[in-house]
Amino acid sequence: MSFAHRHLLGIEHLSPSDITAILDLAETYVELNRQPAKRADVLAGLTQINMFFEASTRTQASFELAGKRLGADVMNMAMQASSIKKGETLIDTAMTLNAMHPDLLVVRHPHSGAVDLLAQKVNCAVLNAGDGRHEHPTQALLDALTIRRAKGRLHRLNVAICGDIAHSRVARSNLILLGKMENRIRLIGPPTLVPAHFAEFGAEVHDDMHEGLKDVDVVMMLRLQKERMDGGFIPSEREYYHRYGLDSEKLALAKPDAIVMHPGPMNRGVEIDGTLADDINRSVIQDQVEMGVAVRMAAMELLARNLRGAA
Amino acid sequence: MSDILFTNARLIDPEAGTDAQGWLKVSDGHITTVGQGVPDGADAEVVDCRGKCLAPGIVDIGVKVCEPGERHKESYKSAGLAAAAGGVTTMVTRPDTDPTIDTPETLEFVTRRAQADTPVHVLPMAALTKGREGREMTEIGFLMDAGAVAFTDCDRVIANTKVFSRALTYARSCGALVIGHPQEPGLSNGAAATSGKFATLRGLPTVSPMAERMGLDRDIALLEMTGAKYHADQITTARALPALERAKRNGLDITAGTSIHHLTLNEFDVADYRTFFKVKPPLRAEDDRLAVVEAVRSGLIDIISSMHTPQDEESKRLPFEEAASGAVALETLLPAALRLYHSEQLDLPTLFRAMSLNPANRLGLECGRLSAGAPADLVLFDPDVPFVLDRFTLKSKSQNTPFDGQRMQGRVLATYVAGRNVYRRD
Numbered sequence: 001m002s003f004a005h006r007h008l009l010g011i012e013h014l015s016p017s018d019i020t021a022i023l024d025l026a027e028t029y030v031e032l033n034r035q036p037a038k039r040a041d042v043l044a045g046l047t048q049i050n051m052f053f054e055a056s057t058r059t060q061a062s063f064e065l066a067g068k069r070l071g072a073d074v075m076n077m078a079m080q081a082s083s084i085k086k087g088e089t090l091i092d093t094a095m096t097l098n099a100m101h102p103d104l105l106v107v108r109h110p111h112s113g114a115v116d117l118l119a120q121k122v123n124c125a126v127l128n129a130g131d132g133r134h135e136h137p138t139q140a141l142l143d144a145l146t147i148r149r150a151k152g153r154l155h156r157l158n159v160a161i162c163g164d165i166a167h168s169r170v171a172r173s174n175l176i177l178l179g180k181m182e183n184r185i186r187l188i189g190p191p192t193l194v195p196a197h198f199a200e201f202g203a204e205v206h207d208d209m210h211e212g213l214k215d216v217d218v219v220m221m222l223r224l225q226k227e228r229m230d231g232g233f234i235p236s237e238r239e240y241y242h243r244y245g246l247d248s249e250k251l252a253l254a255k256p257d258a259i260v261m262h263p264g265p266m267n268r269g270v271e272i273d274g275t276l277a278d279d280i281n282r283s284v285i286q287d288q289v290e291m292g293v294a295v296r297m298a299a300m301e302l303l304a305r306n307l308r309g310a311a
Numbered sequence: 312m313s314d315i316l317f318t319n320a321r322l323i324d325p326e327a328g329t330d331a332q333g334w335l336k337v338s339d340g341h342i343t344t345v346g347q348g349v350p351d352g353a354d355a356e357v358v359d360c361r362g363k364c365l366a367p368g369i370v371d372i373g374v375k376v377c378e379p380g381e382r383h384k385e386s387y388k389s390a391g392l393a394a395a396a397g398g399v400t401t402m403v404t405r406p407d408t409d410p411t412i413d414t415p416e417t418l419e420f421v422t423r424r425a426q427a428d429t430p431v432h433v434l435p436m437a438a439l440t441k442g443r444e445g446r447e448m449t450e451i452g453f454l455m456d457a458g459a460v461a462f463t464d465c466d467r468v469i470a471n472t473k474v475f476s477r478a479l480t481y482a483r484s485c486g487a488l489v490i491g492h493p494q495e496p497g498l499s500n501g502a503a504a505t506s507g508k509f510a511t512l513r514g515l516p517t518v519s520p521m522a523e524r525m526g527l528d529r530d531i532a533l534l535e536m537t538g539a540k541y542h543a544d545q546i547t548t549a550r551a552l553p554a555l556e557r558a559k560r561n562g563l564d565i566t567a568g569t570s571i572h573h574l575t576l577n578e579f580d581v582a583d584y585r586t587f588f589k590v591k592p593p594l595r596a597e598d599d600r601l602a603v604v605e606a607v608r609s610g611l612i613d614i615i616s617s618m619h620t621p622q623d624e625e626s627k628r629l630p631f632e633e634a635a636s637g638a639v640a641l642e643t644l645l646p647a648a649l650r651l652y653h654s655e656q657l658d659l660p661t662l663f664r665a666m667s668l669n670p671a672n673r674l675g676l677e678c679g680r681l682s683a684g685a686p687a688d689l690v691l692f693d694p695d696v697p698f699v700l701d702r703f704t705l706k707s708k709s710q711n712t713p714f715d716g717q718r719m720q721g722r723v724l725a726t727y728v729a730g731r732n733v734y735r736r737d
Contacts, residue, residue: 112584132632
């Protein structure tokens with residue numbers, strides 16, 4: 001099994017067989033992570049640095065755990081707090097870290113394209129943990145693994161992605177990944193948050209959630225950022241919940257075995273009904289978190305194989 | 312000064328719209344005779360053009376020279392060398408420096424620096440409002456006395472319509488040309504790309520092309536109200552063209568320009584967040600580009616400018632949203648424009664009408680033509696010679712060109728300002 005990429009910057013660069021390779025390897029780590037002894041040593045001796053220029057709890061924890069379980073030396077750097085405040089540019093920060101010879105660099109940044117830029121300047125493998133509104137590849141991969149395990153396949157499914165598509169890197173990466181695997185995608189949300197240009201990617205765009213959810217296999221909800229709720233993009237939280245919040249009544253329009261996903265953190269009562277989110281028969285939100293660690297272990301292992309191959 | 316006789320030239324005359332073999336004689340810095348056949352060349356220095364093109368030198372409206380304030384990005388000396396190497400014989404400079412050129416004193420500083428260091432003509436523009444803040448108009452009268460040829464707040468739109476209408480009214484009484492940046496500032500705020508499939512894929516904050524039309528519509532309404540003399544710096548979208556056409560038909564004193572980048576590049580050239588392609592307004596869709604090329608051909612868009620904007624590496628080596636806008640273009644203006652000639656979209660007289668004749672006319676200059684009596688501001692170029700652009704060969708202090716590594720065709724061989732040779736390619 002070969003994985004011919006130096007970095008994991010986005011789903012855009014991956015082929016369907018790359019995606020399948022990551023998911024297949026991740027399956028083995030799902031099993032490992034369920035054992036009492038969770039250690040593997042495929043990253044032993046390697047240094048992983050998590051650079052988060054934007055606050056994150058779950059993604060950072062997931063990457064940290066993934067690295068540690070594979071035996072890497074993991075260091076976390078909270079970048080909002082340090083050099084950026086002192087006026088250092090992104091490139092200088094990258095060069096400085098590069099001089100410390102990390103092997104894996106996990107980066108999140110508030111600007112689209114920033115992780116690509118950084119990857120050009122360092123010698124190690126870079127994993128994009130989310131750049132602006134551009135891509136969040138490991139999220140799309142963990143969503144894919146969750147779907148594949150729940151539905152038994154990752155093709156010919158009707159998938160609805162609902163909410164703030166415009167500002168969402170999760171939506172973009174999922175749109176690209178699910179498109180590459182030949183699924184039918186519907187984007188559902190108010191037109192202020194779902195620009196019509198998305199139709200050019202082959203997705204159906206709906207502003208009526210009832211219409212959009214009909215007969216879908218998978219419902220992916222997105223988080224609505226607080227700063228979008230103030231009348232700029234939508235009139236109010238309660239009107240949003242009424243029209244676009246997922247509850248059991250709206251979910252009844254989907255297929256009877258449709259699953260509900262959310263990348264977290266959730267706003268209960270804004271984009272999703274709390275009871276529905278906790279319904280273990282429909283919601284796979286906790287599975288997504290579990291798959292996240294496994295997918296990140298797989299991605300890092302594949303990149304590390306290339307590092308060792310080059311050395 | 313001795314006489315110069317240019318023989319065996321392919322004369323590009325934008326006034327007559329001709330492209331024909333001939334000769335041209337220069338005396339005392341002016342063109343004295345233009346003819347065909349055997350020239351009368353007694354005791355003149357003969358320049359054999361070997362069949363290459365001789366055209367009126369380019370008048371480039373909207374060049375940013377970074378003096379005062381950021382001389383490390385571009386000085387009058389480096390800009391002058393770049394202009395001469397690019398066939399630009401008149402640079403009309405922008406006031407968006409630091410500090411802003413908004414008083415006769417700063418304008419005089421600029422004029423003095425330009426005279427000392429620059430081999431080509433420099434005509435400065437001044438800000439329309441103090442500090443380009445859109446609140447109070449500048450001393451338009453004094454600034455004109457000091458040599459300001461036009462008034463502009465550059466890429467900052469005067470959002471307060473009352474302030475802008477008063478400035479236009481006052482400018483009209485002085486006979487001043489106002490250069491506007493047609494853009495609806497609310498819509499374009501924070502944008503880094505044109506809305507469309509590309510920006511959607513890249514996750515960049517966007518502006519609808521409609522913002523340009525809205526800005527132009529407003530400015531046109533204010534022209535109807537005030538009767539001012541107005542030039543739109545850059546028209547880059549198809550949607551804005553009908554409004555421009557109507558305004559011209561209704562007899563308003565309006566002209567429009569566009570930039571060489573919007574004529575020759577589109578949104579997809581940004582590719583993987585290449586910040587050298589970040590300009591303001593952003594590069595547009597291919598349909599818009601083609602519409603703008605056609606508007607230059609028909610004459611609806613009058614002027615092509617370089618919109619030369621030097622930025623150092625630090626300003627560009629940033630995530631796309633944070634990176635500075637603008638590209639250097641004094642030296643690449645002509646080779647890039649020749650792409651439109653080689654693709655048979657625009658002929659050479661049309662290109663020089665937009666780069667030399669029309670800008671000269673708009674500013675009331677005598678240059679920009681190849682007729683007897685006009686100043687001998689000339690560019691001799693080979694339209695066909697191919698080369699690959701290496702940005703580090705540019706004479707500008709900043710080398711932020713989107714054409715780096717690209718194949719170009721056509722190169723300046725020599726440039727003359729008032730009959731004096733200011734550049735010759737070895």
